[in-house]
Every structure is written in C-alpha cells, then in structure tokens.
Amino acid sequence: MPVFLAGIVVVLSHVPLGQEVVKRGIIFIDLAIAQIAGVGVIAARLLDVDSAWGTQLFAAGAALIGALILVFTERKLGRYQEPLIGILFVLAASLGLLLLSHDPHGGEALKEMLSGQILWVTWQQVAVSSAVLMSISVVWMLFRKRLGHAGFYLLFALTVTTSVQLVGVYLVFASLVIPALAMRNVAERKWRAGLYWGWGIGILGYGAGLTLSYHFDIATSPLIVWALAVCALAGFFISSNSARFPTKK
Template sequence: MSELFDWRIVGPPLLAGLLVLSTHVLLGREVLRRGIIFIDLAIAQIAVLGVIVAQLLGWPEGGWQTQAAALAAALMGALLLHGFERFWPRQQEALIGISFVLAASGALLLSAGSPHGAEHLQELLSGQLLWVGWRQLQWIAGLYVLILLAWNLLGYQGRRFYLLFALAVTASVQVVGVYLVFASLIIPALAIRHLPRKQGLVAGYVIGGMAYAGGLLLSSWYDWPAGPVVVWLLGVVALCAGWLATAVGMAATGRD
C-alpha cells in the first residue's frame, strides 16, 4: 500500500491540482459574479481545438508549438467572448454556449480522420493528471504567478479579465482536462459564494485541496481515472461544506 501513496507518484499531480486551484478559485468567484457560468467550458474547448490542430500539423505533444497553438486559440476565443459582453450582453450566455458547442463539434470533426484522434480527445477532456511531470509544473507555476500578479496589481476589468482567464485555462486544460477545469472553477466558487472574500477564498482552497488529495489517493488505490474521481469528490466535499456552513449558521441563529 505504501507504493500506492508514494509521494513520487501522487506528489506531482497533487501539486498540479493545487496550482490550478490557486487561480481557478479566484477566477470562478468572478465568473459567478458576472453570471457567465459556461465561459470556462467555452474557452477550454477552444484551447482544445488549438491543441488538436497542432497535433494534425504534426507538432510535438507538449512542445512550444502546441502550447502556442492552444494559447492563440484561447486568446482569440477570449476576445470573441469579450465582444459578446460588449455588443450583445443580453444574449451573452447563449452565445457562450453556442461557442462551446461549435468548438466541441469542430474538435470531433478534426479528430475523426486521425487514427488516435478519439484517444487524444478523451485525454484532453478527462485530463492526464497522474502523468504530469515536475518540468511541466515549473512553467505552469511561473505562468500562474504572473496571472496572480497581474490580477492583483493591474486589476481584471474589461478585456483584461478575459485575457487572464484564457491564459489560466490554456495551461490547466492540458493538465487536468476540460471536466476538471470547469469543476475547479465553479464548484468551490459556488460553495463559498456567501462568504466574505478572504474567508471564501480560504474555504475554496481547502475544499479544492481536499478533493484533489482524496481523489488522487482513491485513484491510486483503486486504479480509477484521476480526473473523474476528483470531479466527484469536488462535488461531495463542496456539498458537505455547504451543509456544514448552513448547520453552523442555523445554530448561531438559534443561540441569538
């Protein structure tokens, strides 16, 4: 059993999950405030489309060309969604959903002619969390530090929010996949929505950290796919946290 919980196995993916949470809890809170829930799915899927195009061109998986293709696609998607907010605010959520469907359908069409297309697409959706390496974590950590600095020092109004969002999602979607990108953004943010900013962020990080740690341990123990297990644990831990917060609030009200 000690081999299943070896830090050399669980350590890199756990650190990857914590790095993803460092930006996604913050971004998810802003996404909920703006009421654009599906922006993460749309931009993540557009980034996936960029990765698939890079693969069709024969560019090395994980190479700088593929990263550039994913980033370029995500940034174009971010500018498109910013245009929706600016020119069609009432239809924005519907247009974001349409963008996601078009990007997902485009990914399926482009993957249809590749002998390993379905396999690559599945990896991009569910992620390759258990296979992340230390070298990959270094550039992700550096990028997230820059994003957090820009977020806190320059602000996140207007177009800047979409650009920072695209940068974060481009990095995370190739590590944890589309499903975990959405779950890491929305589930903790939904659980902490009624808490003050600082307390909410701490609670969100705790919820996400517990889910990633527990999910990776279960995945190693039972040989389950890591991404889906962490998604489910995010839901369970967030639900328990919400129930606990409600119970504590009711008890405090009763004492008053």
C-alpha cells in the same frame, strides 16, 4: 507528489477566477474557452508540431481569439452572453470532432483533452505551469477591480490554456466552478473568507480523489471531480451553519 502539487496549483489559481465566473453568471465560459484551447492543441497535432511550447502557442492563440470574441459579444449583446458562450462551446467542440474525423488516434486525443493526463504530469510541467498560473492569479487578485471585462477574459483564456493541458477540460471546469459556487454565500459577505474556504475545498477534493484512485484503482480525473463535489457540499453545509450561529466575542 507532482500530481497532487499540480492539483494544488490549479485550485489556487482557479478559485479566484471561479468566484468571478459565478458572480457574473457565465458558468460555461470555462468550458467554451477550454474547448477552444483544445482545438488549438488539435490543430498543432495535425500540423505535426512536436514541441510543447509550439502546442502551447497554438492553444493560447486559439483561446485568446475566443476571449476577444466574448469581449466583443459582451459589449454588443451583453444580455445574451450566456447563450452565446454555449454556442461558442458547441461550435468549438464540433470543430474539434471534424478535425479529428480522419485521425486514427482521434478518439484517444479527444479523451486526453477532456479527462487529461494528470497521472503523467512531470515535475517540469508542474514548475512551468505553476509559474504561469500563479503569476496570472497574483495579477488578478491585485488588479481585478481595474482590469475590466477585457482584462478578465484575457487572463481567463491564458489560465485555462495552461491548465487544460495539465488536467483536462473536466477538471478545469470542476476546479473553477464547484468550490466557488459552494462558497458563494460566504464570498458575498467576505471575499477573502470565500476564497480561503474555496481553496480548502479544492485541495481536500484533489487529495481525497487521488487517494481513493490510488487505493481502489479507479480513473483519477472523474473521481477527483466527484470528490470536489462531495467536499463542496460538505463545505456548503458547514459554512451555512457557521454563519447561522456566529460565535460570541
């Protein structure tokens, strides 16, 4: 139950931001920011920071630095933003490998960062992460038109920082992009409808992935990613047919 609730919280908080990511065409921003936050986690590990809050501060600090870099590059080199995001991701990933090169448990740490430890999520983690993620989500949904580029990047960095330690880089990317991309045609006509469809796809994907993982004893995070993709594909076809044949009043 805490694992499923963690998934619901991630979906509810990530789909609204994912719509903006797809709209702007900066698909790999979540991977870049998540990877930068991961470097912060690795740095905390190497400095023997034991507390969860200490690790969170390292991750948030790194992600905010990455967000400020992207704010600067968008203002100065906006047309090249997508390749710059890709370069930032590669640099952060390479830095993480360099930092872990002399760590005997580096491979395990890298796996945890990418695929997460979603099966070991506790009620306390869910409560703390829910408070942070839902607060950010409410701010974005209420003030998204006033926040501008800097506000978007900073809220995005804080969101990814929290969720990457909860579910890992792969699920953060999948939760942000897959439902939002599948429902882009709906969101273009009506933003709230696209949001509701995206939430439904995300929650169904997490539920299906967890159920299949439990019954067939398969790795959970990768299976949820595939379940999200399948549910998104089904949702795309259903919503497209619904739009093609509108109901009569």
